[in-house]
Amino acid sequence: MADIQKLKDIAQQVRRDILRQVHQVASGHPGGSLGCADFFTALYFEIMDHDPAFNMEGKGEDVFFLSNGHISPVWYSVLARSGYFEVAELATFRKLNSRLQGHPATEEGLPGIRVASGSLGQGLSVAIGVALAKKMDGDDKLVYVLTGDGELQEGQIWEAVLFANHNKVDNMIVTVDWNGQQIDGANKDVLTLGDLPAKWESFGWEVLHTDGNDMEKMLATFAAAKALTGKGKPIVILMKTEMGAGVDFMMGTHKWHGSAPNDEQLAEALSQLPETLGDYPL
């Protein structure tokens, strides 16, 4: 059994890391990062079988792709906290000569990153490529990928969704961060996604639902999703999250999608999230 309290403690520290990273450089995307802190923690500390020693090809282990690369702060924090690189390196986020680029990249050689992302809509296709390679190689480990919901407005996503169904890419679990928000406002106001579950179902996917800010529910959903792998259908989890989750004044708005807190806002936010694993030094 998973130690739920331990996972919650990690997620709380991850939220502190997110806020401190974006505050220090007065830029970055805290909203979606906070919303996905529980998901990333669950993925790297419980769900995936992965090796922090990191090799690019990822043979014989589960691999993860972040398609909505702008929530890099949460990924960097979880990668560091799970041993891919020193936690202290989080202090270099978005600074000159850093491996922690504004959006994830491979060029500087940051362990844990397998492809650049940021320009939206591309990660699902890349994940499919790795999933196909795993099948060719007889590797029964899984490919995980996270996309944003606003990102589903990109046409390439639906090319990939068609392909995965036609080619029975059933060794991959896609998660959609369904927070309903994007930079210019709510999805429904910018470009409605309509009946999202029905869309995925009509494309031939196995559709699961979860609450991305409820650790127990999430673990149960991923266990169910894993049980559905290898059965000829691609799998998507529509994961409801709250943008800004964990900080009361950042929740329920798209305002914190792409802006960082000032000194006072940081202090207020951190007061709601006491340290659990120790802050990285600035």
Next chain:
Amino acid sequence: MLDNINFTEKKATRDGFGDGLLELGKQDDSVIALTADLLGSLKMGDFKDAFPDRFIQVGIAEANMMGIAAGLATAGKIPFTGTFANFSTGRVYDQIRQSIAYSDKNVKICASHAGLTLGEDGATHQILEDIGMMKMLPGMVVINPCDYNQTKAATIAIGKHHGPAYLRFGRPKWPIFTPADQKFEIGKALLLAEGTDVSIFATGHLVWTAVEAAKALAAQGVSCEVINIHTIKPLDEEAILASVSKTKCVVSAEEHQRNGGLGDSIAQLLARKMPCPMEYVAVNDQFGESGTSMELLEKYGLGKNDVIAAVNKVLKRK
């Protein structure tokens, strides 16, 4: 030397790609072929028949194809994507830029029906900007071989090179004039004919055009050095400068826009290292149109007579 450059057979460069891919597939089982509903046009059928498990039909979804290729490369495969040059570059530039070039993925972007010689399909498909787009991407190798044999050899060569590469070839049957056993070295220009009056640097289909022009010019007493620049990036600067130091003037010839093409790369080099008169045989800021290959090459200034005119013009500027 020029007299020895002849042909007995014509075959499309895309056939060279198909045959090269098949041979490479036999040599290396990590080679994967992908197409976006253009299996026949890209001549990938033999590969598909020989290695059905290593062939991926993506459908009319080029962006997804580039992403899948990036993923396959991440996992250690050597993916070759095959579609028309237009859909291999402009349509998917951002996918190539982020998921392949910036991410340093070992993807081979193989592009047929490049340039005007696509013919009757018209300007929607006749891409003349692809070399420029691809050479601007850091780390991208850009190759435009001249005939069937060289395209086959180049296909095998990019499979053995680690890193992203763009291989450009075409639709029409074209003279085969390079030896089947000629070694293909990425970034190494091939001297076809030595000369003293002018250096003609050509790429792709226009290498043969340059040879024909040089033969006609030889009859008029003009000594042309003809060099086959199959690799536009990395450019063989040494070979170009060695030739220009002797001839002191240059004509470039390519089935591409003047902006961003081979001539552009050569001019940059010469401006930095060896300024001299230069003329371009290239399309000048125009879209193409429907017609036969040869009609189009003539109308848009890419024929044998255009190379001859460019040589005569540049000689007067020496």
